[in-house]
Structures are given as structure tokens and as C-alpha cells.
Amino acid sequence: MFFKIINNLITDxxxxxxxxxxxxxxxxxxxxxILGRNFKFKNKVExxxxxxxxxxxxxxxxxxxxxLHYSENxxxxxxxxxxxxxxxTKILTMPLCSIDFLNFEKAKILSVGPRNxxxxxxxxxxxxxxxxxxSIDLISYSSKIKLGxxxxxxxxxxxxxxIVCGWVITYSNNYRKILDEIYRIAKNKAIICIGYTYMPxxxxxxxxxxxxxxxxxxxxxxxxxxxxxIKNIYFNFDAYKDNKDYKRHSIFIFRLNK
Numbered sequence: 019m020f021f022k023i024i025n026n027l028i029t030d031x032x033x034x035x036x037x038x039x040x041x042x043x044x045x046x047x048x049x050x051x052i053l054g055r056n057f058k059f060k061n062k063v064e065x066x067x068x069x070x071x072x073x074x075x076x077x078x079x080x081x082x083x084x085x086l087h088y089s090e091n092x093x094x095x096x097x098x099x100x101x102x103x104x105x106x107t108k109i110l111t112m113p114l115c116s117i118d119f120l121n122f123e124k125a126k127i128l129s130v131g132p133r134n135x136x137x138x139x140x141x142x143x144x145x146x147x148x149x150x151x152x153s154i155d156l157i158s159y160s161s162k163i164k165l166g167x168x169x170x171x172x173x174x175x176x177x178x179x180x181i182v183c184g185w186v187i188t189y190s191n192n193y194r195k196i197l198d199e200i201y202r203i204a205k206n207k208a209i210i211c212i213g214y215t216y217m218p219x220x221x222x223x224x225x226x227x228x229x230x231x232x233x234x235x236x237x238x239x240x241x242x243x244x245x246x247x248i249k250n251i252y253f254n255f256d257a258y259k260d261n262k263d264y265k266r267h268s269i270f271i272f273r274l275n276k
Contacts, residue, residue, distance in 0.1 A: 046102065132163060177204075
């Protein structure tokens with residue numbers, strides 16, 4: 019009982035956004051800016067080819083270089099706060115609180131592509147335990163974020179109860195490969211949270227896909243790919259279907275059937 023009370027106090031502490039954000043930002047400044055930690059995932063050419071190239075500021079960037087944008091222009095306090103507060107993670111994972119059978123203290127959860135630690139600390143604020151929180155990204159400055167690629171991971175089959183994949187899938191040249199890997203490493207009846215920013219094709223000049231078939235735009239592509247492997251859909255806001263001419267976030271939360 020004592021340890022449960024302590025755990026609840028820690029969880030409630032992390033729920034205080036300004037405190038949680040301050041911890042994430044201070045750790046980033048120390049680990050990234052002072053100690054100079056900046057590791058990048060390297061793998062064979064065919065794996066690297068799974069990622070799109072990005073055109074920004076008259077430069078051609080890899081996805082990992084683009085993802086470092088959160089470390090830029092830190093003197094803009096409003097933008098910096100938003101980058102380290104876990105605001106995107108909040109809109110992607112808060113619906114989990116409405117699923118009564120999910121055991122936050124025991125469930126094993128994977129965070130895909132968090133960029134910085136803000137997503138992990140927000141996940142901890144929901145009640146998930148540090149020992150059960152895993153994370154991979156193409157870049158990392160933190161021991162909490164392992165270097166890896168969701169197109170093909172080293173995780174075992176049926177390992178995770180929850181997988182959070184936020185703002186990753188639209189940067190892939192092979193989104194089906196991501197969905198297949200998520201299915202492989204997820205347990206039966208695992209909950210999958212996928213979020214991304216829908217960009218109208220006419221306005222999205224930043225991302226360069228190999229073919230139009232590789233482009234990811236709508237939650238329907240997930241539904242079509244998995245078919246009867248989806249047991250339940252808990253949340254489905256599809257920006258493309260709502261208004262295909264308007265840029266905004268899409269969120270899809272569902273349960274797998276294996």
C-alpha cells in the first residue's frame with residue numbers, strides 16, 4: 019500500500035504540466051546542449067530508403083535531421099514550451115483514460131519516434147511505470163530513447179500492450195511495413211494509437227515520396243491494411259475525410275485482433 023501511494027504521488031506530480039515540462043527541458047539542455055549527446059540510427063541502405071526526404075529552408079534533409087528541429091530557436095519561449103510539453107502526445111493518448119480494462123501500472127508500452135523525452139514523461143503521467151515504458155527513434159540524446167527504426171525493430175513478437183506512434187507514419191516511404199511491424203510486436207488485443215498531421219497534397223511541398231502509392235493520408239489506409247485484424251476502433255478522427263483541403267491532425271486508436 020505504501021508503494022502504491024508513493025507511485026500515485028509521483029504520477030500526480032508528472033501531471034502538473036509546467037513541472038513536467040521543466041524537467042524535460044532541463045534534462046535536454048544538460049544532455050544535448052552541455053554534454054553534447056546526439057546519436058543517430060544507422061542501418062543498411064534498404065532500411066534508410068524506407069524514409070522520405072524532406073525539403074526545408076532550401077535544403078534536402080533526412081528524416082532524422084528534420085526531427086532535430088525541436089532543438090532549434092530555443093529562445094522562442096512559446097514554441098519551445100510546446101515542443102517540450104508533450105502537447106501532441108496528450109491529444110493522442112488521453113483517450114486511453116476512457117478504456118477501463120487497461121492496467122496502466124502493468125501494461126508495457128512502446129513510444130515510437132518521440133524526438134525528445136516529453137512524450138515519455140507524459141506517458142508516465144498517465145500511470146504507466148518507467149520499467150514498462152520503451153521508446154525508439156532515429157535520433158536520441160537520452161538513455162530513455164533507444165536508437166531504432168519502426169520499419170524493423172529488435173523487439174520480440176507479441177511484446178507490447180500499447181503502442182503509441184505519433185507523427186511518424188507520414189514520413190515513411192513504406193507505411194505498410196510500419197503497420198506490419200507494429201502488428202508483429204504488439205500483443206493480442208493490444209491498443210494502438212496512431213497520430214499524424216494530414217497535409218493536403220497540393221500544399222505539402224516539403225515531403226518527397228518515391229511514388230504516390232507510398233503517400234499516407236487517411237485512417238482508412240490503416241483500416242484497409244489490417245482488415246479483420248482490427249478488433250475494436252475506439253477513436254477515429256480522419257482529417258482527410260472531414261475536409262481534404264484543410265491541414266490538421268488525424269487520430270486513430272484501435273485494438274488489434276491476433
